[in-house]
Amino acid sequence: MKNKLFIIIIFLFILVIPFDAKAETIAQKRKEIATLKANYQAQQNKKKNAQNNIKTDEQSIKNKESEINTNQQKLTEAENESERLTKEIEEGKKELTNVMEAYQVASGDNVYLEYVFEATSYEDLVYRYAIMEQVMSYMNDKIDSYKDKIKKNEELKVYITNREAELNNQISSLNSEIESLYDDISKYDRYANDIQSDIKDAEGFLNYMVNLGCKDSEELSACQARVNSTNNIGWTKPLVKGKITSYFGYRISPITGRSEGHSGTDIGGNSEGTPVYAIASGTVCKIIRKASCGGNQVYVCSYVNGKKYTACYMHLLNINVSLYQTVYTNTVVGTVGGGSGTRGWETCSTGAHLHLGLGTGWYGSDYTTYTSWKSHLVDARTTIGLPKMGVWWYSRY
Ligand SMILES: [Zn+2]
Structure with missing residues (x-):
């Protein structure tokens, strides 16, 4: 009997919470931040x-x-x-x-x-x-x-x-x-530290939404989709010049020597520190710092040609954006790494290059795990239109 009740309660939570989260507005976000701040103050008072x-x-x-x-x-x-x-x-x-x-x-x-x-x-x-x-x-x-x-x-x-x-x-x-x-x-x-980082995230997200021009009572994800679709001017290349050194899909890994899936398109021909631009306007929806495989990573959620995409920039030497920041195609999201500059933490790169991943849907809202992000991957080269392997380009457009 108790178990049944427990299951029903859990079920109700599962039903209620996502609906509530999806219907969130700027006004509600402000309230949420105020509650977080009050809670933070309460912790400080207790301390x-x-x-x-x-x-x-x-x-x-x-x-x-x-x-x-x-x-x-x-x-x-x-x-x-x-x-x-x-x-x-x-x-x-x-x-x-x-x-x-x-x-x-x-x-x-x-x-x-x-x-x-x-x-x-x-x-x-x-x-x-x-x-x-x-x-x-x-x-x-x-x-x-x-x-x-x-x-x-x-x-x-x-x-x-x-x-x-x-x-x-x-x-x-x-x-x-x-x-x-x-x-x-x-x-x-x-x-208090947890609350503080929640506040920082929530305020960043709120600022982003306010800057987008979302109204107080507008549902946030609807506003984000609306703005991203109107801001979008299509795909651009992430680097002013470059050439593909490794395709997306199955390949012989330069690290393991075995055939394995490659989760993105590698672009070489640039030294470390070269600016990497967003391939479409959108929102920074995830940042990973100094992963042992992949290094500094920026994920940008965009709305292009009526579809949701998440672009991923890996092995970055520096990250130049912050979470929930609005980016445009002239925004530098970071700089090329993967060589000696990132060797301190990066073990999955053999030299300076950009690993460009592209997936459908939005990482962080449509799905939240790296595994499901990988299951949404598409070929960036054919999607955004990059030349074939080894062929140089000298313009982002
Ligand atoms: Zn790669």
């Missing part, structure tokens, strides 16, 4: 909050660590004090014992009274006895108060030990909180 939380947590850790330090100092002081008081109690007890011994001697045997107290008279003895009692009571009080203080220090030690464990627990949970906040921040950053 800022996380950063503030990290600061607060770090301050809190510092405070707790300084409390631990202070407590340690207090503990040491308390321990020193207890040690000192314990010694004093011992000394006090000794003194008391002495006094007690004297008292016992005094009360037990009169003969020793004079000797012990060195009293000169009975009055003097009574006086001395009273003093002795005061001394004993004072000493006892002092010992009691010292014992009290030591007991308090023991309590303080227990408190500080417990408190330290508690603070260390809090610090370690704050540290893991900080760690997860950093994780969150990198998540927000990644997401």
Whole structure:
């Protein structure tokens, strides 16, 4: 039952999304960009909050660590004090014992009274006895108060030990909180980067559509088709001069030595850096940079003689256009590469040349994979009208 529902939901998505995407207008694109920007801002705000939380947590850790330090100092002081008081109690007890011994001697045997107290008279003895009692009571009080203080220090030690464990627990949970906040921040950053590149793409596309003269409520792909068909002045050659060095179709590969399909027409006779022009007006619909086989590649979607085409320029040394840019037949899309200048990344070219591919339909909207682009390939030489292999031309028209 759940599976069925899931399948129905997926099916609805498949049904709904493409229709919605196809019906997109400039106004909707603007809304989409505004939503993306709001989302980007939201990520930035989340990041800022996380950063503030990290600061607060770090301050809190510092405070707790300084409390631990202070407590340690207090503990040491308390321990020193207890040690000192314990010694004093011992000394006090000794003194008391002495006094007690004297008292016992005094009360037990009169003969020793004079000797012990060195009293000169009975009055003097009574006086001395009273003093002795005061001394004993004072000493006892002092010992009691010292014992009290030591007991308090023991309590303080227990408190500080417990408190330290508690603070260390809090610090370690704050540290893991900080760690997860950093994780969150990198998540927000990644997401924000994705959104930013979506915004860039969408804005590029929007500018392109606005420059084409599409109206706010006009359906975008209809507008693109309309404009491309009116702008089009037919095919031109991609290079001012050149000659075909390898045909489209099956051939012996210069790389593998085996017979294999060649996805385009190779044009030689130009050094690296020579400008490559668009063979028809249209839109840059895909850019691939520094592929290990094919190198820098520009795909231009055009509308020629009532049909959709995608032209592909491969092995470029430089790319001179950006995605969704409008190009005309006088637009330089890039420069010839494939020789020493592109050897750093390119492994599928043996020397400077332009590989010109041509397919029907629009790469990026009618199909989105390289495999389906290849299944749409046609022979550029016969389609746009280039001379036979080895025959030079010296004009683009
Ligand atoms: Zn080629």
